[in-house]
Amino acid sequence: MAGNNINLKLLQTFLLAAEHGRFRRAAEESNRSPSAVSMQIRDLEEQVGMSLFIRTPQRANLTPEGRILYEQVRRAMADVQMGLQRLSEVAAQRRGHVKIACAPTLASTRLGNILATFKLRYPRSVVDVRETPPAGALTLLQEQEVELYIGPEIPNLTEFQFEPILQDRLAACVPADFDHGAQELTLAELSHFPLIMLDRQTAIRTLIDRIVAEGSIRLNIQYEVQNAYTAIALASAGLGVAIVPSIAIPMLPSAEFRVVPISDAAAMRAVGILTARGYVHNSYSEQLIELIRTEMRKP
Numbered sequence: 001m002a003g004n005n006i007n008l009k010l011l012q013t014f015l016l017a018a019e020h021g022r023f024r025r026a027a028e029e030s031n032r033s034p035s036a037v038s039m040q041i042r043d044l045e046e047q048v049g050m051s052l053f054i055r056t057p058q059r060a061n062l063t064p065e066g067r068i069l070y071e072q073v074r075r076a077m078a079d080v081q082m083g084l085q086r087l088s089e090v091a092a093q094r095r096g097h098v099k100i101a102c103a104p105t106l107a108s109t110r111l112g113n114i115l116a117t118f119k120l121r122y123p124r125s126v127v128d129v130r131e132t133p134p135a136g137a138l139t140l141l142q143e144q145e146v147e148l149y150i151g152p153e154i155p156n157l158t159e160f161q162f163e164p165i166l167q168d169r170l171a172a173c174v175p176a177d178f179d180h181g182a183q184e185l186t187l188a189e190l191s192h193f194p195l196i197m198l199d200r201q202t203a204i205r206t207l208i209d210r211i212v213a214e215g216s217i218r219l220n221i222q223y224e225v226q227n228a229y230t231a232i233a234l235a236s237a238g239l240g241v242a243i244v245p246s247i248a249i250p251m252l253p254s255a256e257f258r259v260v261p262i263s264d265a266a267a268m269r270a271v272g273i274l275t276a277r278g279y280v281h282n283s284y285s286e287q288l289i290e291l292i293r294t295e296m297r298k299p
Helices: 008-020 023-030 034-048 064-095 104-109 111-121 134-142 203-214 228-236 283-296
Strands: 053-055 060-062 097-102 126-131 148-152 160-175 195-198 221-225 241-245 257-261 268-276
Touching: 008 023, 008 034, 008 064, 023 034, 060 064, 097 104, 097 134, 097 283, 104 111, 104 126, 104 228, 111 126, 111 283, 134 148, 134 268, 148 283, 160 203, 160 228, 160 283, 195 203, 195 228, 203 241, 203 268, 221 228, 228 241, 228 257, 268 283
Parallel strands: 097 126, 097 148, 195 221, 195 241
Antiparallel strands: 053 060, 148 268, 160 241, 160 257, 160 268
């Protein structure tokens, strides 16, 4: 057996293929092509000197020899992961730091209560918060400047993992002068009002622009602003109807406007936690993630 020089990537690919029973699924999870995975498995089989899989058009099943190798490698990898986790926890206890990024709307409405609860549970912890839109969060995660991002889902990402926590519907802040008593409004109906919108640098505006383009809707935009709180302030002053994410609206009712849900099917986005694939979180960040899940699901 010429297996002395077997590298870690071959074994990781082998584990994925064994666990999924399909080379294609292993390729998807490892962001490689099926042919690359198949080649790696053949390399491994040549190095150990025996077949590890029985290949059929539908599946790749382990041979008895493959099952023996799988059990050994799985246990070894689990031990390595546990050792790395312990090292990460030791480092976290020494530093006591968790670094996170958060969408500005969430930072102002939800993050305060979450961090207050976290501080009560872990008085020695220190949390560094970077407020940033989604595009900035990707750079911070790639460079490991932060461990996680709390914000809206970013589509078509392969290097990151998104965990949805809640669905955030768009809403209209309607001042009394424009309020006809509707219980919900469509974007087509809102096109008849003077509108206060977030600018084109925001994820919300990208979502709205896509909906109105698909529906050939022309909006009457009077003001464009950079953040939801400015939009809400302008609506409070009676300057128009503000379209903002529901999560950005203060929980206490306002005397200056009424909050009306926007009923278009697509006027909704997932909000949750974004992390880099394969990143090993320390115990503090794991506890904070669990708290974020719990607190953000509360009404």
